[in-house]
Amino acid sequence: MKSLIIKNAAVVFPDSIKHSGNVLIEDGRIKDSSFKGEPPGSAEIIEANGNYLLPGFIDIHVHGGGGSDFMDATPEAFQTAVRAHLRHGTTTLVPTAMSAAKGDIIAFLDAFKEFRKGSELAVITPGVHLEGPYFSAASPLSGGAQPKDKLRLFDMTEVGEILNAADGEILRWDAAPEIVGADQFARCMSENQILCAIAHSNADSDEAQRGFECGFSHVTHFYNAVTTYHKSGQTVCAGIVEAAYLNSDITVELICDGKHIPRDVLKLALKIKGVNSVAAITDAMRISCTKLRRGRLGSLKNGTEVIVDDGVAKLPDMSSFAGSIATMDRCLRVLCLDYGISLPDASVMLSGTPARLAGIERSKGKIQNGMDADLVIADSKLNITNVILGGRVVR
16 A cells, blocks of 8 residues: 655645645545544655645646647647646646547547557546537637637537547537537537537627527636627627626636736636636647747647747737646636635635536545545745645656
């Protein structure tokens, strides 16, 4: 039996911080989150020196990192990106695909399955996220950095072929609810136990509400590439944001890089939805975890060119953000140090809520007896000092 004890930590629970706490880990799981006895003689000991102990971060929307994008569609690209984010405390990651041709989406799925079969890091990736291709190209707002020539109407034959190729590996799929056929798509997602999310949509609030009634239950990068209160011709309309606020069971995610979402907008979302319905994401692309200033969102072969400006990825003409270069530890610092969110609430956003949305809340997302020992230690400035994956120190 392999044992690990983390001593003298400020242990971050969902509703409190316990200072001078000890956590006992055995065989990759948390045995005792409030350990007070004598350590087993063979136990490895980590002295936390009063630093914070948090559950490992869970990023449910990330395109790549370390110079690789998951749409490169090779096991090596998955390995590179997953390893890069692991060093920043992301112990669970859902690889995200861009809108693309069917063959490119299936190549992404095939590469993921090959990675899962052959990598020691496969435990980090419980499934994948398809962002598109059934999105609205009605306005620059809804399109964002998604490739316009790859956006298309729902094709349920194509959906079925992608589902067959995925063989149960899709955790979530994003689409626009105003497009004809969205109701059938949403029902299909529900039948396959896939989280169905609104994204890159030009829907008004009535169209969003119909989507929720059909099975859409989440809003992707809330406030970004979705509609809010606006004027259409001579009519004032509400949008997806307002519809999500009016439905208490709808969850949302926010890009918490300090660039995509202003502090007061994030606080408003938390005030209305509550911390258990708001997930923090990076939406990171290939040049996150690097010092590169230019790269491609999507595959190297046919991805969208982006540049880094003011700490965020943008299209070269500055017309739109294009994902982020954030890591989850940066999101932690933005939430707590810049936006004034409490550490327990930030931890729920970075780990607890994403775990529930990914369907893995029984084993991950909080420090509790019986949970996987996926943990991070952060100093007083919330810089990561240690990363523990399945009870094994990897940083």
